[in-house]
Amino acid sequence: MNRVARKTRHIPARLLIGFTVLLLTSWGALALWFQASQHSVVRWVVILVWSALGVSVVLSLAGLFGRRRRNITGFVFVLATACLLLWWGTLRPSHQRAWADDVAQLLEARVEGNHVHLKHVRNFEWRSETDYTPRWESRTYDLDHLRSADLVLSYWMGPHIAHTLVSFGFDGGERVVFSLEIRKERHESFSAVGGFFRQFEQVLVAADERDIVRTRSNTRGEDVYLYRLQMSQANVRALFLEYLLAANELQRTPRFYNTLTSNCTTIVFELARLIAPALPMDYRLLLSGHFAEYVYDLHGLTPGHRYAELQARGHINERALDSDASGDDFSMSIRQGVPGIPINEIHP
Structure with missing residues (x-):
């Protein structure tokens, strides 16, 4: 199998992974937006970093980065996703708030x-x-x-x-x-x-x-x-x-x-x-x-x-x-x- 054929074979898988990453990136950005302190500069920084990481993964899957950088970016995104899900799991409903x-x-x-x-x-x-x-x-x-x-x-x-x-x-x-x-x-x-x-x-x-x-x-x-x-x-x-x-x-x-x-x-x-x-x-x-x-x-x-x-x-x-x-x-x-x-x- 020549080089072009090998690359073509991986396109459907990369499209699926890229779409999944975009969904996760969007979900994570919205979760951070609605749950982080509304007046915190940290919220904006975290959302921007998270979004940039997701976009980098998609670009690497499109072949814009080398294999080594693609692997590193993918590993960091998986790690960040795990941290995000762990944080999400710590959110608990409460009756003790300043209610309307x-x-x-x-x-x-x-x-x-x-x-x-x-x-x-x-x-x-x-x-x-x-x-x-x-x-x-x-x-x-x-x-x-x-x-x-x-x-x-x-x-x-x-x-x-x-x-x-x-x-x-x-x-x-x-x-x-x-x-x-x-x-x-x-x-x-x-x-x-x-x-x-x-x-x-x-x-x-x-x-x-x-x-x-x-x-x-x-x-x-x-x-x-x-x-x-x-x-x-x-x-x-x-x-x-x-x-x-x-x-x-x-x-x-x-x-x-x-x-x-x-x-x-x-x-x-x-x-x-x-x-x-x-x-x-x-x-x-x-x-x-x-x-x-x-x-x-x-x-x-x-x-x-x-x-x-x-x-x-x-x-x-x-x-x-x-x-x-x-x-x-x-x-x-x-x-x-x-x-x-x-x-x-x-x-x-």
């Missing part, structure tokens, strides 16, 4: 017979995203009076990405909403990319609808949709209790939020799968804006309607804004015209 006000408290749940006692239910009065009155409450619910579960999707970044919440309704109009969210610190703001790199911990928020739903529709101007879930009373109760178990587990053991694998939509799927293990995986679990359509295809929404009709009639924004102007009950107002909602839930 709206995620400052962890939900605590205690079940005594048919009664559920919740501590740290959020019921803020939001005038704007930065102007609010904090209020954390202790509430007691009777499981014998638990009647319904509603799926709420709030679109904040186009038609494919939505925040997923589940609202549970009780006789007499009581409601509590569960939402898995990032637990950001006071100086932080949400970053979908940062959510891949352990920038945030998780928090499971239990809140009043006027807090957690109204702030999205009325204060932030997000498009919010509400759907009645078709579940047996036993499954509604089981899903509610699974949320409480998840809250208590999170209180005992802090966990990182992950934009892809551990977010507001995947927790709903995971909890529902404990009740119905045969639930299929689907791309719409990642593209959360289509999660309601996924539930519809599984016959989990009100029957007898096309999905487009359920979506159109479930859009709550106009009714939510009108309730502010009229002073009507928020939860009743947003359910006007939503298929599957009994008349006694929308009229006092």
Whole structure:
């Protein structure tokens, strides 16, 4: 085999290695960016050195360096990667940080017979995203009076990405909403990319609808949709209790939020799968804006309607804004015209 043929034979392997190195270099640079001190010059130096090392490996694979230099560069990159992964493994989630006000408290749940006692239910009065009155409450619910579960999707970044919440309704109009969210610190703001790199911990928020739903529709101007879930009373109760178990587990053991694998939509799927293990995986679990359509295809929404009709009639924004102007009950107002909602839930 001549020299040209030998070089040609190694091209696919070098392309694969080069692509892998580029991926590792990009991942490492982002990990360092989101985890190192934001005001540290050292962060910039480390990122530049790491990136330069990765680029050098790719250039050496392209034949721009001699064999000896290529081997040395490759060895140093492997060593640096090992150090980076060891450092990554030392990162641990914590409950002890200077948290933002709206995620400052962890939900605590205690079940005594048919009664559920919740501590740290959020019921803020939001005038704007930065102007609010904090209020954390202790509430007691009777499981014998638990009647319904509603799926709420709030679109904040186009038609494919939505925040997923589940609202549970009780006789007499009581409601509590569960939402898995990032637990950001006071100086932080949400970053979908940062959510891949352990920038945030998780928090499971239990809140009043006027807090957690109204702030999205009325204060932030997000498009919010509400759907009645078709579940047996036993499954509604089981899903509610699974949320409480998840809250208590999170209180005992802090966990990182992950934009892809551990977010507001995947927790709903995971909890529902404990009740119905045969639930299929689907791309719409990642593209959360289509999660309601996924539930519809599984016959989990009100029957007898096309999905487009359920979506159109479930859009709550106009009714939510009108309730502010009229002073009507928020939860009743947003359910006007939503298929599957009994008349006694929308009229006092």
